[in-house]
Amino acid sequence: MERDGAGGAAQRAGRRSAAGGARPALAIDVGGTKLAAATVEPGGRLIARRQVPTPGDLDSEGLWRTLDALVQRLLDAAGVAAPDELAGVGAGCGGPMQWPAGVVSPLNIPVWRSFPLRERLQERFGGIPVRVHNDAICVVAGEHWRGAGRGRGNVLGMVVSTGVGGGLILDSRVISGASGNAGHIGHVVVEPVGGPLCSCGARGCLEAIARGPALVAWAQRAGWRQGQPDATAKDLADDGAQGHPVGVAAMRRAGRALGIAIASAAYLCDLEVVSIGGGLSQAGQILFDPLEETLHAHAKLAFVRDLTVVPAALGQNAGLVGAAALIFAADRYWTGD
Amino acid sequence: MERDGAGGAAQRAGRRSAAGGARPALAIDVGGTKLAAATVEPGGRLIARRQVPTPGDLDSEGLWRTLDALVQRLLDAAGVAAPDELAGVGAGCGGPMQWPAGVVSPLNIPVWRSFPLRERLQERFGGIPVRVHNDAICVVAGEHWRGAGRGRGNVLGMVVSTGVGGGLILDSRVISGASGNAGHIGHVVVEPVGGPLCSCGARGCLEAIARGPALVAWAQRAGWRQGQPDATAKDLADDGAQGHPVGVAAMRRAGRALGIAIASAAYLCDLEVVSIGGGLSQAGQILFDPLEETLHAHAKLAFVRDLTVVPAALGQNAGLVGAAALIFAADRYWTGD
Numbered sequence: 001m002e003r004d005g006a007g008g009a010a011q012r013a014g015r016r017s018a019a020g021g022a023r024p025a026l027a028i029d030v031g032g033t034k035l036a037a038a039t040v041e042p043g044g045r046l047i048a049r050r051q052v053p054t055p056g057d058l059d060s061e062g063l064w065r066t067l068d069a070l071v072q073r074l075l076d077a078a079g080v081a082a083p084d085e086l087a088g089v090g091a092g093c094g095g096p097m098q099w100p101a102g103v104v105s106p107l108n109i110p111v112w113r114s115f116p117l118r119e120r121l122q123e124r125f126g127g128i129p130v131r132v133h134n135d136a137i138c139v140v141a142g143e144h145w146r147g148a149g150r151g152r153g154n155v156l157g158m159v160v161s162t163g164v165g166g167g168l169i170l171d172s173r174v175i176s177g178a179s180g181n182a183g184h185i186g187h188v189v190v191e192p193v194g195g196p197l198c199s200c201g202a203r204g205c206l207e208a209i210a211r212g213p214a215l216v217a218w219a220q221r222a223g224w225r226q227g228q229p230d231a232t233a234k235d236l237a238d239d240g241a242q243g244h245p246v247g248v249a250a251m252r253r254a255g256r257a258l259g260i261a262i263a264s265a266a267y268l269c270d271l272e273v274v275s276i277g278g279g280l281s282q283a284g285q286i287l288f289d290p291l292e293e294t295l296h297a298h299a300k301l302a303f304v305r306d307l308t309v310v311p312a313a314l315g316q317n318a319g320l321v322g323a324a325a326l327i328f329a330a331d332r333y334w335t336g337d
Numbered sequence: 338m339e340r341d342g343a344g345g346a347a348q349r350a351g352r353r354s355a356a357g358g359a360r361p362a363l364a365i366d367v368g369g370t371k372l373a374a375a376t377v378e379p380g381g382r383l384i385a386r387r388q389v390p391t392p393g394d395l396d397s398e399g400l401w402r403t404l405d406a407l408v409q410r411l412l413d414a415a416g417v418a419a420p421d422e423l424a425g426v427g428a429g430c431g432g433p434m435q436w437p438a439g440v441v442s443p444l445n446i447p448v449w450r451s452f453p454l455r456e457r458l459q460e461r462f463g464g465i466p467v468r469v470h471n472d473a474i475c476v477v478a479g480e481h482w483r484g485a486g487r488g489r490g491n492v493l494g495m496v497v498s499t500g501v502g503g504g505l506i507l508d509s510r511v512i513s514g515a516s517g518n519a520g521h522i523g524h525v526v527v528e529p530v531g532g533p534l535c536s537c538g539a540r541g542c543l544e545a546i547a548r549g550p551a552l553v554a555w556a557q558r559a560g561w562r563q564g565q566p567d568a569t570a571k572d573l574a575d576d577g578a579q580g581h582p583v584g585v586a587a588m589r590r591a592g593r594a595l596g597i598a599i600a601s602a603a604y605l606c607d608l609e610v611v612s613i614g615g616g617l618s619q620a621g622q623i624l625f626d627p628l629e630e631t632l633h634a635h636a637k638l639a640f641v642r643d644l645t646v647v648p649a650a651l652g653q654n655a656g657l658v659g660a661a662a663l664i665f666a667a668d669r670y671w672t673g674d
Binding site for chain 2: 096152153154166168170171173175176177178179180181182183184185186187188189190191192193200201202203204205260261263264265267268269270271272297298299300301302303304335
């Protein structure tokens with residue numbers, strides 16, 4: 001009864017006041033590696049945050065219960081007792097998904113196929129806005145709202161890690177596209193003749209060259225750490241930074257592919273800033289030098305010449321901040337129903 | 338005095354009634370080949386239209402006077418006696434330009450360098466909205482408003498002719514980008530290794546391969562109509578359609594380059610429709626078959642698989658219709674000031 005009563009409202013007002021005067025959003029980030037959730041202030045600051053590794057041994061409902069329990073522990077810790085103490089729920093999830101329905105089939109979460117994430121969250125949090133978008137779109141929304149793209153109107157936010165993803169802000173709004181998949185820079189063609197086969201079935205996609213596991217496989221074929229199945233792209237970048245020629249060559253290979261794709265995107269979208277996050281973005285100059293060199297060899301006209309490529313500013317929290325932006329700045333970051 | 342008097346208003350009301358009950362827009366299309374102007378109904382239908390070849394022997398002011406005289410003849414014929422009988426003036430002009438200021442330096446009009454087209458039109462038509470955008474953006478606005486992209490939210494409109502240009506509609510709005518240059522698909526990279534040099538200074542741009550004069554030069558090097566300096570891309574397409582092997586090979590070369598660039602754009606922007614206009618789009622199946630084959634070899638994921646590539650519907654008038662859309666449907670097609 002408290003939920004609808006005046007006493008409850010007064011109590012909630014008290015809690016809201018304690019939390020800074022306005023209701024927080026619940027932000028959720030569902031990925032193949034981890035599940036994360038946070039309460040986020042209207043200004044974009046994370047209040048409380050929890051995460052767990054994404055379980056690989058559960059069925060569809062088991063995974064949902066894991067997420068639900070994570071969220072409940074977060075809300076308990078944050079003192080949120082009822083859905084209407086929240087401004088809304090924003091969630092980023094790996095694609096593909098039916099959007100804006102939020103029916104998700106994340107590539108890296110095999111047990112969720114056509115899982116109705118948005119509907120389940122709506123049942124769980126009745127009466128407040130619940131919005132689900134692709135995780136890479138949440139990342140660019142976060143970077144634009146409160147990170148490296150702040151104050152700029154035209155931003156590509158990339159994540160270069162086990163895959164290569166991205167999201168677009170154009171004319172100061174998030175771009176969803178026909179099916180909520182805009183920003184898929186990982187499948188821009190960078191080596192049309194003789195390029196490596198991509199998991200999508202085509203040849204020469206950026207992702208087929210620049211994703212971490214592809215770089216590791218390429219380097220191992222070239223003699224680097226052969227017979228070490230656990231070697232990672234981080235190892236490869238570290239070895240390159242210390243002068244290992246195959247590590248240097250692998251980062252040059254990734255940087256060139258990124259530079260070509262970014263030049264194409266800059267022309268097509270008239271970009272101001274590209275932010276790059278994800279593990280590989282930590283590789284530093286041995287990645288960014290060949291990237292910039294290739295970008296500027298292609299981006300010659302005046303309007304793309306000054307494009308800035310910067311590391312993402314929000315790190316692992318970009319997706320959570322962007323998920324909150326779907327609630328707090330929906331006019332710019334949410335184009336669905 | 339008539340302009341502000343009640344009698345004048347009554348007269349104008351009479352003219353408006355005769356013209357369909359609402360004020361038309363003046364639409365202008367400034368290109369390297371022709372200058373065109375039309376009065377356009379609020380629904381997008383052209384009422385009256387005039388064009389002249391773009392003079393190549395005049396200075397900057399001479400060219401402006403030619404445009405001004407063309408417009409005056411049109412307005413006289415349409416019975417428009419004063420600016421406030423128009424809903425506004427929309428103009429498309431070849432790029433590059435400073436946008437939204439409308440200070441234009443069209444590549445194909447050497448005497449206009451930093452020419453203040455928007456300001457001059459504002460002086461000429463005081464008191465009504467005057468808006469200037471890139472011609473390729475006007476084309477996609479026209480095709481989306483009243484042509485091949487009607488009713489679709491995510492459209493790339495291309496013009497393949499002496500250059501290769503384009504414009505984007507995403508999430509049902511025209512995309513301008515940081516400098517009004519979004520949609521420049523002509524410089525998407527399609528042959529990064531060993532590709533031909535483009536007029537922009539880079540190698541492997543779509544335009545360097547698929548623009549008409551580049552195809553003609555390529556074909557002549559392969560033995561087609563050598564020593565005929567006036568041979569055109571239309572001749573090449575016609576010869577190909579009749580089975581000339583170099584003509585067929587040239588159209589295949591263009592089709593493949595277009596297919597790669599369109600696949601990259603489809604992934605990046607999550608497109609539903611690509612409309613292709615301009616002279617080369619008349620080449621038919623010897624161009625579109627290799628285009629579709631290459632597109633589908635790269636566009637494999639479900640969300641891009643059903644992309645439709647269609648001929649533009651409005652032909653030579655797309656830019657004029659789109660220029661009118663800057664006035665009549667500004668909420669979707671005008672993002673400037």
